[in-house]
Amino acid sequence: MxxxxxxxxxxxxxxxxxxxxxxxxxxxxxxxxxxxxxxxxxxxxxxxxxxxxxxxxxxxxxxxxxxxxxxxxxxxxxxxxxxxxxxxxxxxxxxxxxxxxxxxxxxxxxxxxxxxxxxxxxxxxxxxxxxxxxxxxxxxxxxxxxxxxxxxxxxxxxxxxxxxxxxxAGKAPGGPVAMKTSPNDVGISGFAFGPGKVTVAAGQYVTWTNGDDSPHQVTITQSQERSAVLLKGQSHTRAFAAPGVYDYSCGLHPNMKGSVEVK
Ligand code: HEC
Ligand SMILES: [Cu+2]
CATH class of the missing domain: 3.50.70.20 (Cytochrome P460)
Structure with a gap:
């Protein structure tokens, strides 16, 4: 039509x-x-x-x-x-x-x-x-x-x-969150992903950990695949099998952006 x-x-x-x-x-x-x-x-x-x-x-x-x-x-x-x-x-x-x-x-x-x-x-x-x-x-x-x-x-x-x-529901965010610093880790603090860009080998994984009082949500741009809403202290781990560049943003705050390069 x-x-x-x-x-x-x-x-x-x-x-x-x-x-x-x-x-x-x-x-x-x-x-x-x-x-x-x-x-x-x-x-x-x-x-x-x-x-x-x-x-x-x-x-x-x-x-x-x-x-x-x-x-x-x-x-x-x-x-x-x-x-x-x-x-x-x-x-x-x-x-x-x-x-x-x-x-x-x-x-x-x-x-x-x-x-x-x-x-x-x-x-x-x-x-x-x-x-x-x-x-x-x-x-x-x-x-x-x-x-x-x-x-x-x-x-x-x-x-x-x-x-x-x-x-x-009355669940207060907890105290300070210790940020991991391996090459496969991305911290979220002050409404920013850090580091904003990580590079991993095919088959490896990336873990995001939210250190903010505000919740965030990792959303892969191309597939629109979303993690759970990450409260303070919560993490999300995703494996990356195929090489390529995976841009992502926060599902709650779309101007927060990052990318994962898989080699
Ligand atoms: C870009 C995404 C986005 C859009 C568009 C949006 N909201 Fe929200 N909204 C949020 C986020 C994130 C929160 C959590 C509180 C915060 O971070 O400010 C929220 C929270 C709220 C709340 C408090 C209850 C709750 O769900 O947590 C109200 C009420 C609300 N929004 C109303 C609206 C209205 C009305 C509109 C349209 C005019 C709107 N929102 C559009 C992202 C959005
Ligand atoms: Cu966010």
């Missing part, structure tokens, strides 16, 4: 057109009282120099901590702040080595309700979740890329699409 538009795009165009009552970001009302919700995590984003606060409604947090499914009515709110920076543009840190928040940049929200999401095709649908974004003025942001919300959270279906699921 000529000029065939994939049906996903047609459906998305329809569902993202904000028809009242249909699927889309406008189903979510701004959670004006989010500060009364549970602040379950803060995140220092080295990649985009932001400080973030993650809030969840009490029942949702309680269920996650008890290992139960996240209930209908749960609202998760992510508040993005600019990190305060020094003259050189580097984030300033407090006594605990954490970023210091500046102005609010925007607020993103996900909300889960029984029966939501049925309009979306399977390739896009994130269970019963909808996503919405608001400006610093708390007004609905109609310019946000809503399709990207579904795409980036989709690979986390096993944890009900909540990327910060470990923190929501």
């Amino acid at each position: 000529k000029n065939h538009v994939p049906s996903v795009l047609v459906v998305l165009a329809v569902v993202f057109a904000a028809v009242p009552g249909s699927a889309g970001p406008e189903k979510i009302a701004f959670p004006a009282n989010y500060k009364d919700h549970v602040l379950y995590a803060t995140v220092d984003r080295y990649d985009n120099k932001q400080y973030r606060e993650l809030y969840g409604t009490a029942e949702g947090v309680k269920a996650a901590r008890e290992g139960k499914p996240i209930p209908s009515g749960t609202v998760l709110t992510l508040v993005q702040y600019k990190a305060q920076v020094d003259d050189a543009g580097n984030p300033v840190k407090d006594v605990n080595g954490r970023f210091i928040k500046g102005d609010v940049v925007g607020i993103t929200v996900m909300e889960k309700r029984t029966g939501w999401g049925t309009e979306y095709p399977d390739e896009i649908r994130n269970g019963e979740w909808e996503y919405s974004a608001f400006g610093a003025d708390q007004k609905f942001n109609d310019k946000a890329n809503y399709k990207a919300c579904f795409q980036c959270h989709k690979p986390h279906a096993k944890q009900d699409f909540v990327i910060s699921a470990a923190r929501l």
Whole structure:
């Protein structure tokens, strides 16, 4: 068929057109009282120099901590702040080595309700979740890329699409992680892979270890094969049988990149 538009795009165009009552970001009302919700995590984003606060409604947090499914009515709110920076543009840190928040940049929200999401095709649908974004003025942001919300959270279906699921369940990141330094090891710290490029012989393996409080995920660019979401201290090992250059990025922070050359 000529000029065939994939049906996903047609459906998305329809569902993202904000028809009242249909699927889309406008189903979510701004959670004006989010500060009364549970602040379950803060995140220092080295990649985009932001400080973030993650809030969840009490029942949702309680269920996650008890290992139960996240209930209908749960609202998760992510508040993005600019990190305060020094003259050189580097984030300033407090006594605990954490970023210091500046102005609010925007607020993103996900909300889960029984029966939501049925309009979306399977390739896009994130269970019963909808996503919405608001400006610093708390007004609905109609310019946000809503399709990207579904795409980036989709690979986390096993944890009900909540990327910060470990923190929501109350699993605090542990203390400092010892980084291994063999030629087959890549450390992850400060939102960077180090070394960014490693060379191994065919049949060898590479091990990535996350030293950051923030989770990361090794994603091979060409095959889109993803490791588990690596929490602080966790590692991922992958064997490389065939020679070639394997570029990879972080599945959570796509601007974190590295490569493995297999000789
Ligand atoms: C490039 C990938 C990416 C895209 C696109 C994305 N997110 Fe996320 N989202 C993340 C990551 C990573 C986290 C974990 C917290 C952090 O590191 O800031 C997160 C966390 C969240 C959370 C807190 C709950 C959770 O899942 O951990 C909300 C709410 C959220 N995102 C909403 C949105 C909305 C709304 C959009 C679209 C406007 C969106 N996200 C687009 C990567 C993404
Ligand atoms: Cu990452």
